[in-house]
Amino acid sequence: MSALTVLSDANVVAKRNIIKIKRVPDLLVFTTLSPIMFVLLFAYVFGGAISVPGGDADPELYREYLMAGIFAQTVIFGATITGAGLAEDVKKGIIDRFRSLPMAPSAVLTGRTLSDVVNNVLVLIVMSLTGLLVGWRIHTSFWEAAGGYLLLILFAYSISWVFAWIGMLVPSPEVVNNASFIVIFPLTFIANTFVPLESLPGPLRTIAEWNPVSTVTQAARELFGNIPPGTPKPTGWPLQHPELYTSIWVLVFLVVFVPVANAQYRHSTSR
Amino acid sequence: MTDAIVARGLVKKYKDVTALDGVDLVVPTGSVLGLLGPNGAGKTTTVRILTTLLRPDAGSAEVAGVDVLARPSAVRRKIGLSGQYAAVDEYLTGYENLEMVGRLYHLGRKRAQARARELLASFRLEDAADRPARTYSGGMRRRLDLAGALVADPPVLFLDEPTTGLDPRGRTDMWDVIQTLAKGGTTVMLTTQYLEEADLLADEIVVIDHGRVIAQGTSDELKRQVGGERLELVVQDATRLARAREVLEPLGVGTPTVDEGRRAFVMPVSGGPEVLSEALRRLEAEQIGLDDVGLRRPTLDDVFLALTGRATQEDENDQLETSGARR
Numbered sequence A: 001m002s003a004l005t006v007l008s009d010a011n012v013v014a015k016r017n018i019i020k021i022k023r024v025p026d027l028l029v030f031t032t033l034s035p036i037m038f039v040l041l042f043a044y045v046f047g048g049a050i051s052v053p054g055g056d057a058d059p060e061l062y063r064e065y066l067m068a069g070i071f072a073q074t075v076i077f078g079a080t081i082t083g084a085g086l087a088e089d090v091k092k093g094i095i096d097r098f099r100s101l102p103m104a105p106s107a108v109l110t111g112r113t114l115s116d117v118v119n120n121v122l123v124l125i126v127m128s129l130t131g132l133l134v135g136w137r138i139h140t141s142f143w144e145a146a147g148g149y150l151l152l153i154l155f156a157y158s159i160s161w162v163f164a165w166i167g168m169l170v171p172s173p174e175v176v177n178n179a180s181f182i183v184i185f186p187l188t189f190i191a192n193t194f195v196p197l198e199s200l201p202g203p204l205r206t207i208a209e210w211n212p213v214s215t216v217t218q219a220a221r222e223l224f225g226n227i228p229p230g231t232p233k234p235t236g237w238p239l240q241h242p243e244l245y246t247s248i249w250v251l252v253f254l255v256v257f258v259p260v261a262n263a264q265y266r267h268s269t270s271r
Numbered sequence B: 001m002t003d004a005i006v007a008r009g010l011v012k013k014y015k016d017v018t019a020l021d022g023v024d025l026v027v028p029t030g031s032v033l034g035l036l037g038p039n040g041a042g043k044t045t046t047v048r049i050l051t052t053l054l055r056p057d058a059g060s061a062e063v064a065g066v067d068v069l070a071r072p073s074a075v076r077r078k079i080g081l082s083g084q085y086a087a088v089d090e091y092l093t094g095y096e097n098l099e100m101v102g103r104l105y106h107l108g109r110k111r112a113q114a115r116a117r118e119l120l121a122s123f124r125l126e127d128a129a130d131r132p133a134r135t136y137s138g139g140m141r142r143r144l145d146l147a148g149a150l151v152a153d154p155p156v157l158f159l160d161e162p163t164t165g166l167d168p169r170g171r172t173d174m175w176d177v178i179q180t181l182a183k184g185g186t187t188v189m190l191t192t193q194y195l196e197e198a199d200l201l202a203d204e205i206v207v208i209d210h211g212r213v214i215a216q217g218t219s220d221e222l223k224r225q226v227g228g229e230r231l232e233l234v235v236q237d238a239t240r241l242a243r244a245r246e247v248l249e250p251l252g253v254g255t256p257t258v259d260e261g262r263r264a265f266v267m268p269v270s271g272g273p274e275v276l277s278e279a280l281r282r283l284e285a286e287q288i289g290l291d292d293v294g295l296r297r298p299t300l301d302d303v304f305l306a307l308t309g310r311a312t313q314e315d316e317n318d319q320l321e322t323s324g325a326r327r
Ligand SMILES: Nc1ncnc2c1ncn2[C@@H]1O[C@H](COP(=O)(O)OP(=O)(O)O)[C@@H](O)[C@H]1O
Pocket: A271, B014, B015, B017, B018, B019, B037, B038, B039, B040, B041, B042, B043, B044, B045, B046
């Protein structure tokens, strides 16, 4: 099967998923509704009590600080849609239909993960607009900001493949949803997403420092220019090289889970 | 004439169930095979193995001359599959569903679009073409699913219980479509729980149960084993059943069964209406009153009774499943 066939088939599959985003806009609404609530909660309720690294509790500084964390959490949850969507396709027999066609087998998961990128781009647009409304701004060049968004998207894309594997493994979309919530929720909280790491107790702080959610957030924060002036240099190698450390995770996720998920697609059966 | 489908010794085991226990099948090119069996017999498993969705634990198969296990993607180019549950994408319109399938058969955009329109027209789905399939009735979904299987004009077609859950109108529609395809030279393998359906559509019938082939032949051959029509009657007074049996038994072509509880008497007959009126005359002469009487065509249950000496076990499940599908 030539690479061109894989791409054109993946494109057909992605188009199908994007039509679904269009026809069922609730999906997009619900993936953005809870982060918008988070922004409002953290910005206006807890924000006054959380001091950013550089200074005292300053609600305006905190709102700028918060958004990168929100972006990271939101695109990661966006990536879990890959798993639930595939599990639903298995359940409804669509995957059987695909598997009986002479298409490139890898196109099903590739198309799915690509359409979830489109979904995440839409989500990032909505969240950025929300950020602008609460006073968040980008203080860096266009290219740096683009780099920040790109890293967020790539990170989510690599996680999509983890969930592609889970979606092929677990036969029900509800189970995938619940499982991903249980894993992802703590992962995005034991990090610098909402509070500076300085406030975490010892062992949790170490976990948080090596948590790639922290580094992708840190990278986005730096690339958007949202690090408050006078912030001390972060501790730990990962947070000092957030772009590199995050990229390593992206590569590892892709190298491991693209083949594993595709093998699961070929060998698993729906019933 | 060559054979379009050949299966040899297919075995498939799940943890504690043997779904297939050595199934052999041959379907000559251009013919229609009816795979007949009750729920859980192994029909779907057989179809899934032949359509490359499932690997058997043992055995081999060829479809359109291609080895299913060795070259699954070559097989996929030659087959169309309409599974037991319609695999249409609810969020896409009927047109989008078919276009997608055409693109994935690599027909090219133009050809895929033209083919989608063509199939929607011939399956009477034109008016609903641009509505999401979510809004379709069960029969419309089933037709769309079958249309999807036909996008690339495959020489070999697999239909897994194509009429289960359809209303009578939907069922006769589906029969028409299948008959047209068969006339056009497509090799069809269809599974069903209804002898009547296999009788109408299939050139050759294979009966399976518990993953084994228990009988095969043309519908006439099978019916000869089963004994054609049944005379069925319910007497008013259960104590007269024995007498009824005595006077009626010479008219039959097989052993009657008597159900005291239901006051019922069933017997294989041949000769239809004449036998019925002779039976009525004899009962009248004996002054045995009736609550009900009639001739009925053999059902799958009768085939089973005749072939295995027992009724299908899964009757209750069948009913549950059918009523579930109608919901
Ligand atoms: N994935 C599976 N896991 C366990 N048992 C299965 C699985 N698929 C089918 N079976 C069992 O195999 C047998 C045959 O099933 P199937 O081929 O679906 O029968 P049919 O289509 O004739 O109703 C049944 O007993 C069924 O319960």
